[in-house]
Amino acid sequence: MATLTTIQLGKNGLTDNFILTLKNHFKKYNNVKVSVLRSCCRDKEELKKISNELVEKLGNHYTSKIIGYTLAIKRWRKPVR
Numbered sequence: 325m326a327t328l329t330t331i332q333l334g335k336n337g338l339t340d341n342f343i344l345t346l347k348n349h350f351k352k353y354n355n356v357k358v359s360v361l362r363s364c365c366r367d368k369e370e371l372k373k374i375s376n377e378l379v380e381k382l383g384n385h386y387t388s389k390i391i392g393y394t395l396a397i398k399r400w401r402k403p404v405r
Contacts, residue, residue: 327353327354327355328353328354328355328356328357329349329352329353329355329356329357330356330357330358330359331345331346331349331356331357331358331359332358332359332360332361333358333359333360333361333364333374333395334361334363334364335361335363335364336364337364337374338374338377338378338381343378343381343382346358346378346382346397347382350399354398354399355396355397355398355399356396356397357394357395357396357397358378358394358395358397359393359394360374360393360394360395361393362393365393368390371390371393371395372390374395375388375390375395378395378397379397382397384403384404385399385400385401385402385403385404386398386399386400386404387400387404
C-alpha cells in the first residue's frame with residue numbers, strides 16, 4: 325500500500341464530491357496532504373474550522389495536522405477517539 329498523495333482544496337470548499345474523492349484516495353494511500361488554496365480560506369482560524377469539519381465528515385479513524393496552508397490527514401486502523 326502506498327504512503328502519500330496530494331490533492332488541492334479550491335474555492336468551492338468542502339463539497340460532497342471533494343469528500344468522496346478524499347475517501348477514494350484513502351483506499352489506496354495511508355496519508356493524504358490537502359493543499360488549501362488561498363481562494364478557499366484567508367486566515368488560519370478559517371483553516372482550523374475547515375480541518376475540524378473535514379475530520380468530522382471523514383469519521384473517527386482520521387486525524388489532521390495543519391502545516392502552513394497544508395492539511396496532513398492520516399487514516400488509522402482503530403478509532404482515534
